[in-house]
Amino acid sequence: MANPWLGVSLADYEGHMNSAEVQQLGALSDLFAEALAFRYPESVAILGIAGGNGLDHIDASVTKRVVGLDVNPRYLEAARQRYSRLSGLELYCADLAKTVVHLPPVQLVHAALVFEHAGVGLCLESALSLVAPGGVLSAVVQLPSELEEPVSPSRFHSMRNLKPDFSLIDRAWLCNTLAGRGFRRAYQARRSLPAGKGFWMGIFAQV
Ligand SMILES: C[S@@+](CC[C@H](N)C(=O)[O-])C[C@H]1O[C@@H](n2cnc3c(N)ncnc32)[C@H](O)[C@@H]1O
Numbered sequence: 001m002a003n004p005w006l007g008v009s010l011a012d013y014e015g016h017m018n019s020a021e022v023q024q025l026g027a028l029s030d031l032f033a034e035a036l037a038f039r040y041p042e043s044v045a046i047l048g049i050a051g052g053n054g055l056d057h058i059d060a061s062v063t064k065r066v067v068g069l070d071v072n073p074r075y076l077e078a079a080r081q082r083y084s085r086l087s088g089l090e091l092y093c094a095d096l097a098k099t100v101v102h103l104p105p106v107q108l109v110h111a112a113l114v115f116e117h118a119g120v121g122l123c124l125e126s127a128l129s130l131v132a133p134g135g136v137l138s139a140v141v142q143l144p145s146e147l148e149e150p151v152s153p154s155r156f157h158s159m160r161n162l163k164p165d166f167s168l169i170d171r172a173w174l175c176n177t178l179a180g181r182g183f184r185r186a187y188q189a190r191r192s193l194p195a196g197k198g199f200w201m202g203i204f205a206q207v
Contacts, residue, residue, distance in 0.1 A: 003071045003095060004165055005117070008158045010051045010078050016156040017053075024199075027191040028112050028140065029054040031201045035138035036063070038187055038203050041107035043088075045069065045130045047096060047123065048114030052079035055086065064088045067106060067130075071095045071118075096123040105132035112140035113199075115169045116150075117162065120177075128181060131206065137183060140201045141169040147196040171200055178204045 017025040032054030036044070040062050046054075049068035058066060065088040070076050076091040083089055094101055097118040109130045115123055131137050142150065151163045175185055183204035191199045 003097075004161045005072050007161055008072075010072075010075050012156040012158045013075075014051060014053075016152075016154045016159045019154045019156070021154055021194055022152050023194055024113075025053055027193060027199055029057070031112060031138075031140050031189065031191060031199060032110055033057040034189055035108060035110050035136075035201065035203060038138070039108045039136050041135070043067070043106035043132070044108040044110060045103070045106045047109070047111040047127055048118065049079055049091070050075050052083050055079070055083045058086060060086055060088075065106065066090070067092070067103060069094050069096060069101060069126075096126055098122065099126075100129060101126045103130060105130050105135065107132055107135040109135065109137045110140075111137065112201075113142060115139065115174075116142060116166050119167070120169060120174070124177075128183075131183075134206065136186065136203050136205045137178070138201055138203045139174060139178075140199050141171055141174065143171075143190075143198040143200055144168055145196040145198075152195060152197070171202065175202060175204075178202075182207050 043065035045067035049070050068091045073093045100122050109127050111127050184207050185202050186205040187203040189201045
């Protein structure tokens with residue numbers, strides 16, 4: 001079965017994420033800026049890069065290599081056009097639920113709101129395999145809400161098709177799993193969102 005993200009236009013995705021009832025695009029961009037400020041990486045990989053949300057925060061004089069991965073080639077094309085100023089931009093189309101990517105590793109791997117969609121099997125393996133020695137992994141997960149379902153309702157109806165494949169990630173499980181793989185939590189941050197939702201970001205460093 002085709003990945004449901006292939007049926008969501010970037011305009012719908014970004015319209016939904018920017019809508020008054022969701023307000024997640026800016027929060028994700030801010031958290032990426034925070035992850036960059038934690039490490040000032042020379043190289044970064046973003047899993048589920050969509051249209052490049054947050055790439056504005058990259059200082060090209062510091063971060064020379066920017067790897068973006070996504071299942072949707074149209075999102076990657078938009079990111080390529082928007083961020084042509086980043087000379088070290090490498091974009092790869094891959095289904096992270098089905099394949100482990102093998103690329104030269106980076107100092108910061110950023111996985112924001114992607115494990116919920118791609119799962120924590122092969123996608124987590126890709127994330128870990130991309131961390132260079134001395135590098136860090138930042139993971140942003142959505143916190144549960146008692147008020148509303150995980151994919152918020154909005155006027156962008158195509159977003160509803162993502163619901164069956166969305167699973168919240170238990171952050172205690174994530175921390176324990178990463179500890180078992182030799183990564184300790186070095187930093188954490190939270191962002192509150194509408195309807196009692198929130199994001200949590202953990203930055204994990206190799207022990
Ligand atoms: C919620 S968006 C990510 C937001 C983005 N990381 C940010 O910080 O703004 C999820 C992204 O992951 C991508 N995605 C979902 N499932 C995927 C999969 N199996 N493999 C690769 N990318 C996937 C989607 O196409 C989408 O661009």
